[in-house]
Amino acid sequence: MKNMDKRALHLTGAALKGEIDIPGDKSISHRAVMFGAVAEGKTTIKNFLPGADCLSTIACFSRLGVKIEQEGSNVMVHGKGFGGLKEPSELLDTGNSGTTTRLMLGILAGLPFHSVIAGDDSIAKRPMSRVVKPLAEMGADIDGRHQGEYTPLAVRGGKMEGIRYSLPVASAQVKSAILLAGLQAEGETMVLEPVKTRDHTENMIKQFGGTVEVDGNCVKLQGPQSLHAADIMVPGDISSAAFFLAAGAIAKNSSIILKNVGLNPTRTGIIEVLQQMGANIEIIPNQAESFEPAGDIIISSSNLKGIEIGGDLIPRLIDEIPIIALLATQAQGRTIIKDAAELKVKETNRINTVADELTKLGANIVPTDDGMIIEGRTGLHGAAVQSYGDHRIGMMLAVASLIADGEILLSNADAVEVSYPQFFDHLYSLAQA
Ligand code: S3P
Numbered sequence: 001m002k003n004m005d006k007r008a009l010h011l012t013g014a015a016l017k018g019e020i021d022i023p024g025d026k027s028i029s030h031r032a033v034m035f036g037a038v039a040e041g042k043t044t045i046k047n048f049l050p051g052a053d054c055l056s057t058i059a060c061f062s063r064l065g066v067k068i069e070q071e072g073s074n075v076m077v078h079g080k081g082f083g084g085l086k087e088p089s090e091l092l093d094t095g096n097s098g099t100t101t102r103l104m105l106g107i108l109a110g111l112p113f114h115s116v117i118a119g120d121d122s123i124a125k126r127p128m129s130r131v132v133k134p135l136a137e138m139g140a141d142i143d144g145r146h147q148g149e150y151t152p153l154a155v156r157g158g159k160m161e162g163i164r165y166s167l168p169v170a171s172a173q174v175k176s177a178i179l180l181a182g183l184q185a186e187g188e189t190m191v192l193e194p195v196k197t198r199d200h201t202e203n204m205i206k207q208f209g210g211t212v213e214v215d216g217n218c219v220k221l222q223g224p225q226s227l228h229a230a231d232i233m234v235p236g237d238i239s240s241a242a243f244f245l246a247a248g249a250i251a252k253n254s255s256i257i258l259k260n261v262g263l264n265p266t267r268t269g270i271i272e273v274l275q276q277m278g279a280n281i282e283i284i285p286n287q288a289e290s291f292e293p294a295g296d297i298i299i300s301s302s303n304l305k306g307i308e309i310g311g312d313l314i315p316r317l318i319d320e321i322p323i324i325a326l327l328a329t330q331a332q333g334r335t336i337i338k339d340a341a342e343l344k345v346k347e348t349n350r351i352n353t354v355a356d357e358l359t360k361l362g363a364n365i366v367p368t369d370d371g372m373i374i375e376g377r378t379g380l381h382g383a384a385v386q387s388y389g390d391h392r393i394g395m396m397l398a399v400a401s402l403i404a405d406g407e408i409l410l411s412n413a414d415a416v417e418v419s420y421p422q423f424f425d426h427l428y429s430l431a432q433a
Contacts, residue, residue, distance in 0.1 A: 007413035007424070009401035010382075014431040016248055016402070019257035022236030024049035024073060026419050027172070028262070028292065030057045030099045031204045032232040033068065034180070036077030037061040037085070038107060039208045041229030045075040047260075048234055052418045056095035056119075060104055063088040064115075079229055082184055087113035091152070094119035096347060096389070096418050099173055101151065102131045103201075106177030109140035110184030111157040118152035122347050122389060128153060131177045134165045138181050138189075160185035162223055165192070169342060170315045172197035175219065183210065185223040193217040197315045198266040200292070207232065207291050235262035235294035239319045240420045242270045243395045244430070246323045248299035249279045250330045251402040255300040256430055260286070263293040269317030271297075273324060277304040277331055306333035306376055314339050319346075321371075322396040325354045328374035329363040330403065337371035347390040347418075357385045357397055361404055382406025391418035398427060 029049040034057065036043030048054065050072055058068050058075070065086035067078040085107075092108075092115055094100040101119055105128070108115050118124070132148040139160045144153035162185045167174055175191050179201050182189025196217050205212045208227040213220045241261045248256045263271075263285065274281050279302040285295035306328060309317075317324065321343060328335035343350040355367040360383040364375040382404050387394030394415040401408040416423040 005412060005414035007410045009398055009408040009410060011401045011431050012403070012405060013252060014402055016251045016254035016256050016430040018430050019259055020244065020426045020430065021259045022241045022261050023420060023422060024234035025237040025262045026051060026053060026239065027099060027198060027200050028234045029054040030103065031176075031200050032234060033057050033061060033075065033077060034103060034107065035204045035208045035227060036079050036229065037064070037066040037068070038082045039079040039227035039229050040081045041079055043077040043079055043229040043232065045077070045232045045234060046073065048073045048075045049237065049419070051421055052095055053097035053100065056093065056097045057100045060092045060094060060100060063090055063092055081226060082107070082110065085111055088115050092117040094123060096120050096122055098123065098126055098347070101128070102173040102177050103180060105131050105135060105142065105153065105155065106180030108155045109135040109138065109142070109157045109181045110160045114154065114156050116152050116154050124151050127345055130169065130171065130174050134163060134174070134178050135181055138163050138185055140181070162187035162189040164190045167191060167193050170195040170197050171342075172201070172315070176201040179205070179212070179219065179221060182221050182223050183225050183227070188220060188222055190218065190220045193219070195312050195315050196266060198264065200264070203291055233290060235290065235292050236260040237419070238262050238267050238270065241297065242320045242323050243399050243423070244426070245270060245274060245281070245297065245299050246327050247399045247402055247427070247430070249274065249302040249304065250327065252301055255298065258297045258299070260294055261297050263295050266316055269313050270320040270324070272313065273307065273309060273317060276307045277327065278302060279304060304331035306331045306335040306374070308336045308338075310336070310338040310340070310371070318342060319392060322350055322354050322392045323399065325358060325365065325372060325374060326396050326400055329358060329365070329376050329378050329380060331376040333376060335374045335376065338368070339370055341370040343371070348388045348393060350390070350393070353388050353390060353393050354396070357393060360385050361400055361408070380404040382408050384409040384411070386411035387413065387415040389415050391415045391420065395420065395423055398424070402431070
């Protein structure tokens with residue numbers, strides 16, 4: 001995200017009306033392409049998210065010799081099984097995507113060839129030994145800067161053995177990398193999570209004809225397994241919907257409908273937070289059966305109150321914390337966010353970037369070691385702010401323009417392309433309705 005695209009946002013007092021279709025889930029879109037690539041046969045994906053991160057996943061698998069046809073949100077993956085992937089002659093460039101980087105490592109670990117994986121400046125600062133360590137224990141040879149902590153990482157994969165592994169941090173990416181390696185390994189692979197994280201990989205394994213057992217926080221599978229092509233319908237991304245859930249709650253005289261939002265219980269922490277804060281929110285589950293639950297959400301202007309957020313709830317809303325911080329500035333009383341030190345190793349250090357940028361808008365927010373404390377309600381004002389190339393920081397600051405008095409000048413606004421290319425179109429369409 002090197003482009004310093006600047007956007008002037010002046011939506012003060014706009015009432016939001018109307019409805020939008022929430023674009024496809026980022027986590028599920030990545031996994032649908034990855035599983036399609038390592039399965040045998042033609043996988044079709046509908047409502048794929050054509051954001052920069054998921055396009056990086058497609059580009060990496062193309063370099064591994066997989067034919068992938070993509071037109072907007074329709075994708076066809078011509079999978080040839082794990083064994084059909086070829087040694088890449090070029091670097092596997094994962095762009096800004098942590099999910100691509102970490103999950104790909106799990107796949108590459110079991111393949112008998114050499115590859116080098118790297119992404120942008122943000123990826124180069126994100127911890128990778130959390131994945132490298134268990135994969136090395138399973139038999140892969142992976143090295144990178146600082147003893148394998150940072151990209152570029154060189155992988156020589158090959159024969160893998162199953163592993164029993166207790167995750168030191170709650171991370172769906174690490175769990176998924178180990179499971180993807182386990183599908184190629186001899187014997188049982190078992191992952192124990194300290195707190196349950198998103199389970200899209202487990203759901204995908206079943207969807208592609210594999211077998212996985214889930215018992216509370218323990219996930220187990222037997223390897224090796226071969227997978228078969230599937231037709232995947234991706235639900236809308238609740239992490240993208242979250243920006244408009246917050247917008248609808250804090251903008252005056254507003255009522256909006258967000259269509260087709262994924263409602264997997266490992267992702268719905270934001271809905272519980274809004275309910276606890278006193279938001280006017282209604283959920284209408286889809287009747288149609290799907291491998292991941294989904295529904296429409298109606299959100300209207302709300303009188304919010306501050307709450308405490310921590311513990312097991314954190315992994316269920318980890319990506320929503322930037323927008324929750326903005327909500328908290330508009331809630332009566334104090335909001336405390338704790339147990340969220342993982343925020344420091346996201347696309348940016350989100351404890352710092354959220355606190356710094358909201359402070360520029362006049363918020364009363366104090367960063368802590370594992371979260372932040374926000375005093376509300378505060379009137380926000382316009383200022384020059386920036387996303388630091390972090391999509392979720394950019395979208396949070398753009399939503400703030402609905403309530404800030406004056407203009408918000410947002411630098412690096414194009415970061416939203418990572419997960420929500422239509423974000424600004426959706427914001428303006430709801431504000432003009
Ligand atoms: C993701 C898992 C989470 C989340 C990220 C997507 C995934 O990261 O923050 O945006 O698709 O598995 P961690 O596994 O690092 O917590």
